[in-house]
Amino acid sequence: MESKALEGLREISSSLTNDYMGRWKEQGGKVVGYFYSYVPDEMLVGAGIMPYRIRGLGSTTTMVSDKYLTESNCPASRYTMDAIMSGGMDFLDAIVGTNICDHVRRVYENINLYGDIPCISFVFVPRVTGEHHTATYASFLEKLRGNIEEHFGVKVSDPDIEEGIRTCNRVRALQRRLYDTMRADNPPLSGADVHAVMIAAECMPKQDYEALLEQLLDDVAGEEGDGTPASRFLLSVGELDDLRFVETVESQGGKVVTDSMLYGTLACCSDVKEGTANPIAALAQRYFGDDPALCPRIIGGNQGRFEYVARLVKDMRVDGVILCSMPFCEQWEFEQRDLGSFLRRNGIPCLSITNDYIQMDSGQIKTRVQAFQETMKGARLQ
Amino acid sequence: MKVNIENPAFKALVSADVHFHIWKTAHERANGLSKGINRVYMNICCYEREITRRRNMPEEERDRNLEALYELMRDYLLLTAFMLEHNMPVQAQWGFDGGIAQSMMVGAFCPGDLIMHHMYWDGGETFAVYDALDLPDDFCGLVRCACAGVAEGILPTPTYVTGMPAPCDGLAMFTQLVKNDPVWGKLPEFQFDAPYYDNDETWAYLADELRRYITFVETEISPGTKFDLDALRALLVKQEHIMELWHEFNRLMMCKPAPYSGWRFGDVAWKCTQHIPIGQQKTVDLFERMVAEAEEKVKKGEGFIPNERIRIYWPDLRPQWAYPLEDWMMEKYGAVVVCDNQSIDPYEPIDLSTEQTIFEGLAKRWLLSTPMVRQSHGGPEVQLQDLIYGVKEFQADCVIWPGHRGHKDQNATANMMRECCRDLGVPMLRLSTDVFDERITPLDKVKQQISEFFENTGLAR
Numbered sequence: 001m002e003s004k005a006l007e008g009l010r011e012i013s014s015s016l017t018n019d020y021m022g023r024w025k026e027q028g029g030k031v032v033g034y035f036y037s038y039v040p041d042e043m044l045v046g047a048g049i050m051p052y053r054i055r056g057l058g059s060t061t062t063m064v065s066d067k068y069l070t071e072s073n074c075p076a077s078r079y080t081m082d083a084i085m086s087g088g089m090d091f092l093d094a095i096v097g098t099n100i101c102d103h104v105r106r107v108y109e110n111i112n113l114y115g116d117i118p119c120i121s122f123v124f125v126p127r128v129t130g131e132h133h134t135a136t137y138a139s140f141l142e143k144l145r146g147n148i149e150e151h152f153g154v155k156v157s158d159p160d161i162e163e164g165i166r167t168c169n170r171v172r173a174l175q176r177r178l179y180d181t182m183r184a185d186n187p188p189l190s191g192a193d194v195h196a197v198m199i200a201a202e203c204m205p206k207q208d209y210e211a212l213l214e215q216l217l218d219d220v221a222g223e224e225g226d227g228t229p230a231s232r233f234l235l236s237v238g239e240l241d242d243l244r245f246v247e248t249v250e251s252q253g254g255k256v257v258t259d260s261m262l263y264g265t266l267a268c269c270s271d272v273k274e275g276t277a278n279p280i281a282a283l284a285q286r287y288f289g290d291d292p293a294l295c296p297r298i299i300g301g302n303q304g305r306f307e308y309v310a311r312l313v314k315d316m317r318v319d320g321v322i323l324c325s326m327p328f329c330e331q332w333e334f335e336q337r338d339l340g341s342f343l344r345r346n347g348i349p350c351l352s353i354t355n356d357y358i359q360m361d362s363g364q365i366k367t368r369v370q371a372f373q374e375t376m377k378g379a380r381l382q
Numbered sequence: 383m384k385v386n387i388e389n390p391a392f393k394a395l396v397s398a399d400v401h402f403h404i405w406k407t408a409h410e411r412a413n414g415l416s417k418g419i420n421r422v423y424m425n426i427c428c429y430e431r432e433i434t435r436r437r438n439m440p441e442e443e444r445d446r447n448l449e450a451l452y453e454l455m456r457d458y459l460l461l462t463a464f465m466l467e468h469n470m471p472v473q474a475q476w477g478f479d480g481g482i483a484q485s486m487m488v489g490a491f492c493p494g495d496l497i498m499h500h501m502y503w504d505g506g507e508t509f510a511v512y513d514a515l516d517l518p519d520d521f522c523g524l525v526r527c528a529c530a531g532v533a534e535g536i537l538p539t540p541t542y543v544t545g546m547p548a549p550c551d552g553l554a555m556f557t558q559l560v561k562n563d564p565v566w567g568k569l570p571e572f573q574f575d576a577p578y579y580d581n582d583e584t585w586a587y588l589a590d591e592l593r594r595y596i597t598f599v600e601t602e603i604s605p606g607t608k609f610d611l612d613a614l615r616a617l618l619v620k621q622e623h624i625m626e627l628w629h630e631f632n633r634l635m636m637c638k639p640a641p642y643s644g645w646r647f648g649d650v651a652w653k654c655t656q657h658i659p660i661g662q663q664k665t666v667d668l669f670e671r672m673v674a675e676a677e678e679k680v681k682k683g684e685g686f687i688p689n690e691r692i693r694i695y696w697p698d699l700r701p702q703w704a705y706p707l708e709d710w711m712m713e714k715y716g717a718v719v720v721c722d723n724q725s726i727d728p729y730e731p732i733d734l735s736t737e738q739t740i741f742e743g744l745a746k747r748w749l750l751s752t753p754m755v756r757q758s759h760g761g762p763e764v765q766l767q768d769l770i771y772g773v774k775e776f777q778a779d780c781v782i783w784p785g786h787r788g789h790k791d792q793n794a795t796a797n798m799m800r801e802c803c804r805d806l807g808v809p810m811l812r813l814s815t816d817v818f819d820e821r822i823t824p825l826d827k828v829k830q831q832i833s834e835f836f837e838n839t840g841l842a843r
Contacts, residue, residue: 067797102758
């Protein structure tokens with residue numbers, strides 16, 4: 001299927017920088033980088049700042065970061081830090097950290113100490129859910145607002161944040177429409193296309209993204225893919241920002257029709273409540289209170305995540321689930337093990353893959369996916 | 383009814399009862415549902431046999447401190463087994479409540495600690511069990527063993543579980559595993575949260591966590607039991623004395639030559655303050671004797687080893703494989719570990735005057751004084767402060783950092799540690815090990831790296 005919007009979004013997702021961000025910067029716009037998913041885009045958008053989810057795409061070495069981190073740290077943190085310390089993200093005007101995991105929180109500390117990009121705020125995210133834990137997270141979002149105001153000399157009012165909430169909710173609604181197109185027997189887009197669209201959301205101005213995504217949805221309306229996929233997959237991964245993994249999976253005739261990923265459905269599965277008296281509390285409620293299932297780091301959220309996956313398997317008529325984790329990432333390695341057990345108990349076929357952050361093992365992945373498809377086919381015939 | 387665990391009659395009852403069950407275990411039971419309790423009994427037997435063996439050694443070879451520690455371990459396990467066998471409330475926890483549960487007649491074991499008792503005596507059986515599980519192989523050995531302990535029933539089933547998100551992601555994942563376990567997952571649970579920073583808000587936040595916990599025990603575990611501040615205070619009075627003695631002991635360890643081994647003392651200190659029932663007179667006696675002996679040695683200028691030449695600061699836990707390494711380092715290089723993350727003494731006294739001061743004191747003690755939790759919570763500042771304190775105050779000649787692979791946060795401070803050592807003017811060796819699993823880096827390899835380090839830095843003079 002030909003779509004200029006899709007072409008553009010794929011290009012944006014495959015590079016650390018893009019023309020839209022370039023233009024934003026040329027016009028004096030600021031870009032703030034953050035790790036993972038607990039720094040709400042809404043706050044930054046409301047402040048007139050472009051949020052940018054930090055990733056180490058394109059980094060092929062850890063020569064620089066090896067000075068700061070060690071072999072026991074996960075590849076994502078090592079490659080990402082390498083990209084930052086090598087100047088690959090000098091377009092960032094500031095960085096916000098979170099205690100998302102033991103690796104990433106120290107990457108933030110290292111950049112704070114040795115890097116050139118100002119580290120302006122650290123958002124503490126509790127690991128246990130409950131009313132007062134949500135309030136604690138909200139208090140750190142309040143501190144984030146103060147830090148942004150202080151660093152950039154701007155005023156971030158509640159109505160500003162409310163505006164950010166409305167923008168991001170519109171984006172999420174479009175993303176959900178995108179996933180709806182994957183319900184078809186012969187979806188018009190590949191899983192890699194969808195993945196590209198979701199990544200692009202985190203590295204370009206939201207208004208531009210919204211326009212491109214609307215265009216893409218117009219382009220795909222009524223379209224079909226090249227043929228019914230041999231298998232329909234759900235992909236569950238922690239940090240995956242390189243399209244090549246999904247492309248490799250799909251190279252064997254199957255299609256990733258849905259996912260449980262933060263560069264995926266988890267980013268758009270629910271909205272922030274609009275029109276409340278306290279927009280920061282609304283953000284805390286959505287990112288932490290309502291949806292503790294977002295990440296394995298939240299203790300007690302696993303059952304919710306497993307049920308979420310099971311629901312998607314049913315809704316999207318998934319044949320098999322592909323679980324992928326990185327070495328030395330305790331949270332997702334554990335999650336995949338437990339999720340795998342849950343799926344097997346419920347008769348849902350699954351394949352577990354351990355993969356480096358940079359995509360190098362495509363031959364091995366192809367073989368394993370091929371074998372997985374054949375096993376599922378055999379089981380279906382029986 | 384209040385149970386006084388130091389009451390001789392109660393102790394005799396517990397001992398007789400447990401010995402009956404040990405006999406029963408040996409004669410009647412197979413490894414079935416109560417495998418976990420059987421293992422506790424087996425550990426008790428091992429400690430007893432070892433205590434007896436040591437008591438029969440020639441007088442000059444006896445180590446009364448180790449005997450006393452073993453007795454404390456045995457008594458703690460006796461009590462735990464007794465409570466489990468009689469369906470009294472026992473929590474599985476990683477050490478935050480600071481005596482609150484004990485003051486409410488709730489027993490406790492730490493899955494990580496109890497599994498280490500097993501590993502101490504079982505000749506590798508626990509490793510074999512965890513190797514057979516499909517746990518990720520780049521995890522902390524302790525977390526993996528504790529997971530195996532739950533999944534395979536090696537650990538006894540407690541009445542309830544308290545979870546802790548600190549000190550590491552691995553421990554949080556252990557909590558997840560527990561929640562998915564078909565047996566443990568059905569137990570009542572209480573999750574503590576851990577703030578990131580150290581400030582007044584933090585202590586208030588953790589004090590509230592303790593209040594939530596008390597309500598949980600009062601309503602869900604022991605309905606009818608009311609928290610009694612005076613009972614807790616009574617335990618803490620004695621425990622505070624133990625803390626003072628710990629501080630005093632470390633003051634003596636700063637002397638040259640060091641009167642004792644930092645690793646060996648860390649073992650005593652951690653077990654006695656984190657895992658066994660607090661506020662015991664027997665623990666006070668042990669600490670008092672250790673301080674008196676160390677004082678005597680310092681007066682005489684005697685060291686733990688006859689010719690101390692190298693003083694090491696070890697910025698992590700004492701490894702499970704420490705003692706053969708220590709024997710080798712002492713014999714070959716006259717090297718002794720003077721301080722590590724278990725024996726370092728950041729303790730500040732708890733103000734016992736009000737409930738709020740007690741709770742905030744316990745909060746500080748947990749976050750700032752529990753090995754690993756102290757060094758890993760928040761930013762890297764505490765880890766670096768400890769490094770500076772350990773090197774300067776304990777007059778260390780070098781730093782040997784084990785690079786425990788479970789401590790991802792510490793491993794991500796490699797350059798900070800290096801720069802800090804450079805500023806202090808001491809060489810640092812970073813190993814790559816698992817302090818709980820010798821097999822990750824075989825001891826011979828560790829010895830070789832340490833040899834080269836001592837030779838290349840001129841410390842092996």
